[in-house]
Amino acid sequence: MSETLKPETAEQVLDAVKWAAASESPLAVKGQGSKEGFGRAVEADCRLDLSGLTGIGCYEPNELFMTAGAATTLAEIEAALRQNNQQMAFEPADLGILLGGEGDAGTIGGAIACNLAGPRRIKVGAARDHFLGFNAVSGRGETFKSGGTVVKNVTGFDLSKLIAGSFGTLAVMTEVTFKVLPAPEKTRTVLVLGLSDQDAMKAMAKALGSSHEVSGAAHLPEAAAKGSKVSHVAGTGRSVTAFRVEGPGPSVEHRCRALTALLGGGASVEELHSENSALLWREICDVRLLDGDGGNGRQVWRLSVPPMNGAGVAEQLTAGTGASVFYDWGGGLIWLTMDATPDAGHETVRRAVEAAGGHATLVRAGADVRNRVPVFEPQTGALREITARIKEGFDPKGILNPGRMVEGV
């Protein structure tokens, strides 16, 4: 990168994008840069550093929303929410360490641009479901907004959905509004030990199909469980299937008992309380259970499939290959890690996912591999045309994060 522009106001962002559009100078858009290694490397000479656009603008706990500068750190937002016993219910993952950098980094704009979601995805949704509105500058060098501060809003097209998960390729967000919710009074985790992957899928389907409002269902095969810092999990020498239950105290106790009974009870069921429970879900959310602490050069894929197909897909991709997995979202999210190869095994991975229904993302690999292999699910036919036309409409000069999602787009 030859130059970095660091605007401090929305007006300066507008000026910078206008300049880039006029001079056809592609911009690499970044907040804190904690997820720079996620997606393809951007083909740009100039960096647009948004880290000056910070600060919580409006936070009214009783209205259940917060408005903040796009590069406000998640740490600052979480601290403000904690003071009011609230949280971002979609649990934005901290992928810093997985991606080979530092932990505890990331901004709200980055979490939305990557449409992050944690284990609670199955109950409350992803960033897309909590993103209420924004101000942004499109690649046309024009300021526009969408949405508002209220949850129920169907006024015009829902551009928040378009921007969430677009990896900065359509518009530069300057200010975002998102939903916040009360933090649960109490959290506990029911552990079932020693299930095979297939049996774990069935157990998770049973729990998620019950009325016990499970807010996290993950399965850790023995190798993944061993990587946990929670001794009850690491020390079992068996696989661990975890079910999170949150809510008012008496309700949590009742539902944990009911879940234990539903899942067969007996000696192979345990419970985690408070800190241990929180730590385990943090490890699952931030993908810290693959090959110990990660960062050892293995490649990592993220697969989203119908939950009951999880074990089958994983079996196909791990049998006899040295690859390993763990599952979140009741089996619907597979984190797959494998020894590094020049093509990241992408054809095999995509074939397995296509047969099961879903999509795969190459989350960790060297920059050369990510530029050679499609990182996101390749699109064909009409889908590809629509995607290209949307990009053309919002960023006709192709100046915003070109190549981040798809080569040449």
Add this chain to the structure above:
Amino acid sequence: MKMPQPDAGVIARRAEIIEAMQAIVLGEGVITDEEELRVYDHDGLMAYKGLPLVVVLPETTGQVSAILEYCAANEVKIVPRGAGTGLSGGALPLADAITLGLGKFNKILEIDYDNRTVITQSGVTNLAITEAVEDEGFYYAPDPSSQIACSIGGNIAENSGGVHCLKYGLTTNNVLGIEMVLMSGKIVHFGGKHLDSGGYDLLGVATGSEGLLGVITEVTVRILQKPETARALLLGFPSNKSAGNCVAAIIGAGIIPGGMEMMDKPAIHATEDFVHAGYPLDVQALLIVELDGPEVEVDHLIERVDAIARQAGATHLSVSRSEEERQAFWSGRKNAFPAVGRLSPDYLCMDGTIPRRKLADVLQRIEELSQQYGLRIANVFHAGDGNLHPLILFDANEPGELEKAENFGADILRYCVEVGGVLTGEHGVGIEKRDLMGVMFTEDDMNHQQRLKCAFDPAHLLNPGKVYPTLHRCSELGRMFVHKGKLPFPDIPRF
């Protein structure tokens, strides 16, 4: 309400178009007789009517694809229609457009309890999905009050809500996938039984797009197990303000009820006269707060809400002791529209959303406007999420009254936006709020929304005249004016 000038050239080709449709949809699926077309001349926004060029009722996705392909090639417009229950005129026919009814897409295709999904054709009613899975204790959470009649495809087009969306989300949070036919005739699939998208979230943008982006033919939704139990509190207050404060205090205490509804005095009296729900008549505002979950949780939360309500000055408190009683508490609220309908020959239902804290302020303003316009009003309110439904009473047979009622409604919506809210929470823009879009959005805001439209339907053949006051040509929207050379921006720090 001004609609686009019908294209006389298309109307002149009517016979030819009918013939082409009859070649695609055999039998009785092409409706051309004026008497029969009248059935389709309006949707849930009764004040506006018009005859379509022709109505076509296809039965397969292949037929929908062939129809759209023909229409794209021959520049014929399409108005998609689900069950016709929409309240904002989204399915209002156009004289030069085919109304494409999805009523024959009425089959549930697959129920998958393990993955907790149902795949259904788009014309199936919202309630039919719940009915198909309730033997196993499951349900589909979004429950618009028209759920007995409205179609799931229409729910997606409008991103419908309902009384339970405070806790369980709107349609957009409960839909996993769709099959959609584009104006080109191409069939696309967004999403499926898995979560999130491998590219841009086209499922997300199609939801709430009011029939402007494509025709939805198949839908995958998630289903949930019903809560173990549900109980409701009926809370009466001496003022709108104290009821509003109670709502804020409940949320502030970290409680998200399954439903939290409010009615003002005229609405309470109208519904009590109609269904005899047992509502107190000596209060100014009534709240229904429903708590659901395991019994121990519901008991615990009822105690807490009870205490909060007393603190907020509730003068009437009762808790449902049986399922019958809970249903009775709801019966009034659920019949509020027909109940208010008995008071007056016609009514208009508004749908703004406001920040909860502005409730008393907005109700006060509505009361002032009511006096100014000389039209009566009753208010029902999804209090938990700030979605207000003022019902404006009028008589369409009195010359000028419809216009007066519409102006009154527009003033309410302008005020909603002024206090930080939005024009529509769940009914959609359609034609009803189309000309108010400029109150909320700048030209640039709307142009960016229309660029999304251009990516799907560049010739503007799908549902024109709805949602946007002016549809710009896509070639015009695509043009970009740039100053060549480096713009000076000395203020931006650079490194």
